[in-house]
Amino acid sequence: MIEPDHIKHAYQGPREAEQQRLARRFGQRRRLLGAALVLAFLSVTTSAFYRQVVETDFLQDEGAKRFLRxxxxxxxxxxxxxxxxxxxxxxxxxxxxxxxxQLLIDRSDALESLARALEEPTEExxxxxxxxxxxxxxxxxxxxxxxxxxxxxxxxxxxxxxxxxxxxxxxxxxxxxxxxxxxxxxxxxxxxxxxxxxxxxxxxxxxxxxxxxxxxxxxxxxxxxxxxxxxxxxxxxxxxxLSIDQRLQFMAYRELKRAVEEHKAVGGSATLLDVTTGEILALVNQPSFNPNQPRKESAEDRRNRALTDVFEPGSTIKPFVVAAALERGVVRAHTPISTSPGVLQVGRNRVRDYRNLGQLDTTSVITKSSNVGVVKIAQQMDRAVLWQLYRQLGFGQISAVGFPGERTGYLPHFESWSNFEHATLAFGYGLNVTTLQLAQAYATIATEGIRRPATLLRRDSIPPGERVFTPETAQAVRLMLETVVSTDGTARRAAIPGYRVAGKTGTAKKAGQGGYVDGKYQSVFVGMAPVTNPRFVMVVMIDEPGGKEYYGGAVAAPTFARVMPAALRLYNVAPDDPKHPLILTSSTEGTP
Incomplete structure (x- = not known):
């Protein structure tokens, strides 16, 4: 059935009105969304502009702080x-x-394995x-x-x-x-x-x-x-x-260690010096330490005893007293000196030899190491002469090597000397020296009377030196010192086949709080070779040998005799006495 038009229009009116209303609302939403999009676009653009232009430096700095290092x-x-x-x-x-x-604290499962890899306790x-x-x-x-x-x-x-x-x-x-x-x-x-x-x-x-x-x-x-x-x-x-020669350092260290162990000593030191340049070729000590190991050794083991420890040089000082007397014409090489009866009264004190050596001359005073003989020579010179000589030789002063902890030694001023101190300072008591200082002093005799500064750095030229003795005096003292290494002297064990060797032994009692201690000695030998034109000087000091032997000629001289030939060979030093025999006999030396 067909509906009439007025009824149809009645049904369409409300529907169209609703559609129109919805259309209006959609337009509003579209405009609102568009505005929102425009606003968002403007916001993003503004923010980007602000960050890229206004805040560029700040943001780059913040980023760098987090990632740039x-x-x-x-x-x-x-x-x-x-x-x-x-x-x-x-x-x-x-x-x-x-x-x-912060990243490791929560990984307790891995800490044990990590500790094991690091070789340390997990708890630590x-x-x-x-x-x-x-x-x-x-x-x-x-x-x-x-x-x-x-x-x-x-x-x-x-x-x-x-x-x-x-x-x-x-x-x-x-x-x-x-x-x-x-x-x-x-x-x-x-x-x-x-x-x-x-x-x-x-x-x-x-x-x-x-x-x-x-x-x-x-x-x-x-x-x-x-x-x-x-x-x-x-x-x-x-x-x-450095001036050190690795080959000679190894040889000197091995032989010093052998001597310290053989004689049950508490320590020792040795210095080998090239007298031409003043370079130290070997500088060894016992005990020592390994710098590659963790620091567990004592400070005593780290001490470079050749530079930091001082000792009374004993009879090794006597050649310098004789040199001073030769310089001033007080004595000559064969001037007779009576040492009988082996004792010399000096004020209220006495100077003794190990036995009555009788009539000697200046050379045999050195050969036999007579305390009485050398004191008689020293008494003929003013105290200031001896003190000035010791100063020129470097005693009581720091050396030029600049090593940390190096000692100056001890040399009292002559104005404070008593008559007995004048005597004891002539045979090596009452002053303290280091091994290096003693080596430098003997190098002065080896270099025709010129004292050159020692060094631990390699030198390519001969440094200027200071003249202490005339060449004639130095040569005369060397010849006297050569007799010490002969069959008549106190250092027979220092002889080297093919070379003429000069040297001097020294055996001094160690001082304690209450004076000199019986049974405790420091045994020294100083030698040079070859005598005709010395190239090397070596000092060996053994501290407190504990065996039956304690004289310098028996304890320290053999170390010299084992090391010096290696130095002479390595540096192509020609033999100066091809017929000189190797002395193998052992005997008891006198008080050196």
Missing amino acids: DRQIPARRGIIMDRNHQPLAISTSVATIWADP LTAKVQAYAAKGRRYMYLQRRVEPHRARAVEDVVETYRLNGIGMETEYRRFYPGGEIFGQVVGFTNIDDQGQEGIELVANSQLKAKPGKRRVIQDGHRRIVEEVEQLQAPDHGEDIL
């Missing part, structure tokens, strides 16, 4: 070498292991990580300058447990190829590569390195993502060439 470029500390460029102290690259404690590592984490730290050293096998073990742990916040940096670690043989000469450095003892300390300003700087981008786990630029190139330390 300045890292050090490791620099190598200078190499210490012997005179022949053999390394005595070198720096090798090693790994330093660091961690972010855990406590260290917890302590740093509690302070809010984001960086800590796990271990510095580790051995390669530890670094590889840590890498394995990191890979196995997928640890974040652990990394490695390259640093340099000091290594000493000569170990204990050079320990007291070269010294050692601390964990920050700063010299603490020996040449490492003396020349620290030359040897130390200045690390460079580089700028890198790193991620949140402190891993380097990109190298940006080098800010400063690393400045490696300066290399240093």
Whole structure:
């Protein structure tokens, strides 16, 4: 049935009205959405403009703070070498292991394995990580300058447990190829590569390195993502060439150690000097220490006794008294001197020889090491003469080597000497010297009376010196000292086949709090070779030999006789007495 039109229009009216109303609402929504989109676009554009233009520097700085870092470029500390460029102290690259404690604190499952790789107790590592984490730290050293096998073990742990916040940096670690043989000469450095003892300390300003700087981008786990630029190139330390000859140092150390052990001594020292240049070719001590090992040795073992320990030189001082007398015409080589009855009264005190040596001459006073004879010679000279001579020889003064802890020794001023002190200072009591000082003094006799400064650094030229004796006096004293190494002298065991050797023994009692101690001696031998044109002087001092023998000729002279031939051969010094026999007989020497 067809509806009438008025009824149809009645049904359509409300529907069209609703459609029109909906259409109007849709238009409003579209306009509102468009406005919102425009507003959002404007907001984003404004924000981007603000950040890109207005806040550029601030945001770049904030980003750099999080990801841009300045890292050090490791620099190598200078190499210490012997005179022949053999390394005595070198720096090798090693790994330093660091961690972010905030990322490690929750990985208790891996800490035990990590501690095992680092070769330290788990409890200590855990406590260290917890302590740093509690302070809010984001960086800590796990271990510095580790051995390669530890670094590889840590890498394995990191890979196995997928640890974040652990990394490695390259640093340099000091290594000493000569170990204990050079320990007291070269010294050692601390964990920050700063010299603490020996040449490492003396020349620290030359040897130390200045690390460079580089700028890198790193991620949140402190891993380097990109190298940006080098800010400063690393400045490696300066290399240093010592005067020491590694070959002679080894020989001298071996023989000194043998002597100390054989005679059950508490210690000893030896110095070998090239008299032409003043260079120290060997400087050894007992006991010693290995600078490659962790610092567990005592300060006593680290002490360079040849420079820091003083002793009374005993009879080794007598040749200088004779030299002063020869210079002033007081005596000649064969001037007769009576030492009978073996005792000399000086004020209320007495000077004694080990036995009545009877009638001697100046030369045999040295040969037999007569205390009475040398005191009679000294009494013919003013006290100031002897004191001035000792000063010129370097006694009571610091040497030029500049070694840390070096002692000046002790030489009292002549104005305070009593008559008996004048006497005792003539046979080596009442003053203190170091092994190096004694070697320098004897080098003056070897170099025709010229005293040159000693050095631990290699020299390529002969330094100027100060004249102490005339060449004639020096030559005369050398000939006297040669008789000491003859069958008539106190140092028969110092003889070297093929070479003429001159030297002097000394055996002095050690002083204690209450005076000189019975049974405690310091045994010394000083020798030079070859007599015709001396090249080397060597001093050997054995401290408190505990065996039956304690005289310098029996305890110290054999060490000289074993080391000096090696020096003469290595430096191609021609023999000056091919027919000279090797004296193998042993006998008891006099008081040297």
